[in-house]
Amino acid sequence: MSVDSTVPDVRIFRLIPLSGKVPAFLPGQFMFLHxxxxxxxxxxxxxxxxxxxxSSPYVEFAIDMVGGQMTGRLALTKAGxxxxxxxxxxxxxxxxxxxxxxxxxxxxxxxxxxxxxxVSDKNLQGRFLLFYSTRDRNHIVFSEELQELQKxxxxxxxxxTLTREAPGDWHGECGRISHExxxxxxxxxxxxxxxxCGPPGLVKAVRECLARLSVExxxxxxxxxx
Ligand SMILES: Cc1cc2nc3c(=O)[nH]c(=O)nc-3n(C[C@H](O)[C@H](O)[C@H](O)COP(=O)(O)OP(=O)(O)OC[C@H]3O[C@@H](n4cnc5c(N)ncnc54)[C@H](O)[C@@H]3O)c2cc1C
Numbered sequence: 001m002s003v004d005s006t007v008p009d010v011r012i013f014r015l016i017p018l019s020g021k022v023p024a025f026l027p028g029q030f031m032f033l034h035x036x037x038x039x040x041x042x043x044x045x046x047x048x049x050x051x052x053x054x055s056s057p058y059v060e061f062a063i064d065m066v067g068g069q070m071t072g073r074l075a076l077t078k079a080g081x082x083x084x085x086x087x088x089x090x091x092x093x094x095x096x097x098x099x100x101x102x103x104x105x106x107x108x109x110x111x112x113x114x115x116x117x118x119v120s121d122k123n124l125q126g127r128f129l130l131f132y133s134t135r136d137r138n139h140i141v142f143s144e145e146l147q148e149l150q151k152x153x154x155x156x157x158x159x160x161t162l163t164r165e166a167p168g169d170w171h172g173e174c175g176r177i178s179h180e181x182x183x184x185x186x187x188x189x190x191x192x193x194x195x196x197c198g199p200p201g202l203v204k205a206v207r208e209c210l211a212r213l214s215v216e217x218x219x220x221x222x223x224x225x226x
Contacts, residue, residue, distance in 0.1 A: 006062075006141055006142065007138055007139050007140065008138060008139070009064060009065050010064055010065065010107060010139070010141050011063055012060060012061070012062055012063075013033075013060065013061045013063060013074070013077075013083075014052075014058045014059070015033075015058060015059045015060075015061075015085055017058075017085070018082070022057065022058065022059055023059075023087065023088060024088075025050060025054055025087070025088035026054070026093040026094065026095065027050075027053070027054065027093065027094040027111065027114040027117075027118045028049070028092045028093040028111045028114060028115060028195065028221075029049075029089060029090040029093055029111075030047045030048055030049045030050060030087065030088065030089060030090045030111075031047070031048065031085055031086060031088050031089070032046065032047050032048075032084075032085070032086040032089070033045065033047075033048050033061065033070070033074075033083055034083060034084030034085070034086060035070065035073050035084075036082065042084055044069055044070055044073070045070075045084070045086065046070040047087075047090075047225075048061040048110070049061070049090075049107075049108075049110040049111040049197070050088070050110070050111070050114050051109075051114055051142075052113075052114060052117065053114060053117035053118045053120075053121050054114070054118060055118070055121050056117075059085060061110065062107050062109065062110045062113070062141050062142070063107065064106065064107045090223070091221070092195060092197065092222070092223040093221075094115040094118070094195065097126070097193045098124070098126030098127070099126055099127050099191055099192045099193065100115070100119075100126065100192060100193050100195070101128075101129045101130075101131070101186060101193070101194050101195070102115065102116075102128075102129070102130045102195045102196075102197075103130075103131045103132075103133075103194070103195070103196040103197070103202075103206050104130065104131070104132045104133065104197055104198055105133045105197070105198020105202035105203075105226075106133075106134060106135075106139075106198055106226060107141065108197035108198030108199070108202070108223075108225075108226065109132055109134075109142060110141075110197075111195070111197050111223070112130055112132075112195065112197070113145070115195070116128060116156060117149070119153065119155075119156065120149055120156065123153070124155075125155065126155050127155050127157075127192075128153075128155050128156045128157070129157050129158075129159070129185065129192070130146070130156070130157070130158040130159065131159050131177055131181070131182065131185070132146075132158060132159070132160045132161070133163055133176065133177050133198070133202060134160065134161075134162065134163070135163055136162055136164050136165045137165065137167060137170065146158045146160075157185075159172065159173055159181070160173065161174060161175060161176070161177060161181065162174050162175075163175065163176055176202075176205065177202070177209065179209040179210075179212045179213055182210075183213060189210065189213040189214075189215055190213060190216070190219075192215070193219050194210055194215055194219055194221070195221045195222075196210075196220065196221070196222045197223045197225075198224065198226065199224065199225070200224035200225075200226075202224075204224075207220065207222065
């Protein structure tokens with residue numbers, strides 16, 4: 001397991017399976033991470049969305065270190081420690097849709113990194129729009145990679161909105177995601193399939209925005225946590 005950090009309170013965990021083989025999963029799925037005791041038995045487990053592409057040789061997670069039972073102990077782990085992995089699970093999956101819109105709040109960006117990395121790896125053709133809400137510029141997880149993905153793949157666009165600051169030199173959006181913000185960047189919202197992941201309040205608010213934009217419920221996949 002290797003660990004590095006990107007933004008305050010969020011750590012990136014990369015798990016390299018001892019077998020050398022990453023479990024097959026679809027972008028958007030989560031896996032259970034287990035902390036193990038000295039005998040290798042699981043002492044605690046929590047679900048985390050996979051951020052890496054299925055074609056990566058490791059499984060990556062972006063974890064908000066909230067100081068709870070799991071994250072308090074994960075904070076003490078170091079590169080080379082062994083953790084348990086179980087899964088995949090979850091139905092909020094991406095299956096290659098060509099008009100895809102993703103809405104993330106906070107570490108809810110993880111499943112969409114897996115989807116966008118997979119779109120880029122496979123060079124899928126289409127339009128892929130990410131709306132990403134985060135508190136301030138320092139909390140944009142995967143900031144540099146999101147810029148690289150947009151340069152590399154002409155169909156990928158990221159709209160980042162800051163909810164707790166509005167810096168003068170910021171060229172993105174500010175404030176919570178609204179139906180006006182969505183239709184400004186995506187006037188044909190109802191032609192897209194939608195995936196939404198983040199705190200339950202954001203998921204509920206975005207679902208209402210999408211209903212106002214006449215997105216059919218069958219085109220929505222939602223996952224709330226945090
Ligand atoms: C399907 C699914 C996917 C998930 N994917 C991710 C992921 O990719 N990254 C990630 O960081 N988390 C993810 N989570 C949340 C994760 O499973 C844990 O709930 C989280 O890490 C907290 O666990 P804990 O044991 O440290 O906290 P607990 O001991 O369970 O809780 C401790 C305290 O912290 C509060 N708390 C818990 N979570 C948060 C939070 N996110 N922000 C603020 N306060 C909190 C609780 O309300 C509680 O008061 C996911 C959850 C689900 C259901």
